Every structure is written in C-alpha cells, then in structure tokens.
Amino acid sequence: MAKSLAAPVGRLYPRRVTARQVSSQAGPAHPRIRRQGLDPADSSVVRDLTVRAFGADEGPVVADLVEALQASDAYGGLSFVAERGGGPVGHTMLTRSWVDAAAALVDVLVLSPLSVAPEHQGSGIGRALVAEAIAAADAEGWPAVFLEGDPGYYGRLGFERASERGFSRPSVRIPDAAFQVVTLTAHQPWMAGALVYADRFWAFDCVGLR
Ligand SMILES: CC(C)(COP(=O)(O)OP(=O)(O)OC[C@H]1O[C@@H](n2cnc3c(N)ncnc32)[C@H](O)[C@@H]1OP(=O)(O)O)[C@@H](O)C(=O)NCCC(=O)NCCS
8 A cells, every 4th residue: 555555566675684684583482463452552552663664754654544444443453463572573453444246345354554663574573463363354254354565475475466366456556466365264256346445545545556
C-alpha cells in the first residue's frame, strides 16, 4: 500500500541482509507472539514499533493508519506483538475487508502493516508474526488473508499471486505481483472477485503505489 505500506516491490527491504547476517542474527531466541492488549500502554508500544520500522517520514502516517483501523469496525482484535528477551520487537495486524464475489460479498482479512524493529530485522520476527496471524485467521474461520508486498519475501511465507487465484486488485496502483493472498480452510472456489479494502485504507491514501 501506498507511499509506504504499498510494500513497494523492491522497496520492501530498506537494506539488503546477507545470508550470513541473517543466520548470525537468527539466534536461538524464538520470538514470543502475543495478542495486543486493550490498554493505552500497548497502543503506544505498537505506535513506537511502527514508527521505528517505517522510519521518520512514513512511520507516523502508518502508525496513524493502525490506530484508525483499530478504532474502526474493520478491527476484531487480530493484532499481534512479537517479544524477544521480554521486550517488544515487532507487530502486525489483520483487519476485515471484502471480496466482491458474484454470489455474495465475502468477509476477508488484510494483513497490514508488518513492522519489525530495525535492530531485529532479518532474524525471523516477521516470519513468526505472519505465521501467527495466518494461524489465528484460520482458527477464526476466515477464508483468506490478502496483502500488498514483495513476493520475494511473502512468497516464502506462503502467499501466492492473488490474480492467479481468481482475485482482482483493489487498485491499478498495486503491481499484480505484489497483490498476494493465502487461502485458508474456509475458502471455497466461488469466493473469487475483486478485493475491496476497508474504508480507512482509502481515507489514509494507503492503497497502492504512487
Ligand atoms: C520487511 C520486514 C517486516 C521483514 O521482517 P523481518 O523480521 O526482518 O523478516 P524475517 O527475518 O522474518 O525474514 C524472513 C525471510 O526473509 C528474508 N529477509 C528478511 N529481511 C530481508 C532483507 N532485508 N533482505 C533479504 N531477505 C530478507 C530472511 O532471510 C528470511 O528468509 P529465511 O526464512 O529463508 O531465513 C522488516 O524488515 C520491516 O519491518 N521492514 C520495515 C517495514 C516494512 O517495509 N514492512 C513491510 C511492508 S508492510
């Protein structure tokens, strides 16, 4: 999504991490993933992680989007904080959007944003957060999780090109390869059509690339 979230193919990784760096950072400490709490202190933890991951220019807008989504009816508590060594190191969340299928409007989820503290990037936090989010979505009976992002990254985490699964992009500003989906247990073949983002993504102009 957009200026930042758009997950700009080729821009997803602000810096290249070598295999050697990744393996040396991977370490033994598997992150603990927990649901974000309702208290303001946890909201501030999420805001801080988002701003640090996306940087001073884009971070505040992405953090505002997170808060707006969480205050909207698109949010059902699917927000996850990764911790390592007792401290917060990453965050992601899922919010409800729709697939405009021929037979019916289908509730689906969008994963956005995904934020890992710069000093912990390349050590498996993002992978663990995405895995936990997908597992939670499946357990709640959602049929699919969509995102915009670098297929080189998300393809390794189970995402497929959505257009090859019968879905169309909510905006022509999203490169086809960046529009990705994971279909879950509840998905059925008739659930195909255009992804329609929840309105907060449009209100914050966080759809597609500019
Ligand atoms: C993009 C981001 C979420 C990835 O999270 P992460 O914790 O660094 O990623 P992981 O360590 O889980 O990486 C998973 C895989 O991608 C690879 N990878 C991670 N960062 C990479 C990088 N910068 N370059 C190349 N490969 C990378 C890892 O090697 C790993 O592969 P492996 O499982 O085969 O070892 C994180 O770097 C980030 O917060 N970036 C800034 C915000 C952003 O752009 N978010 C995404 C758009 S919404």
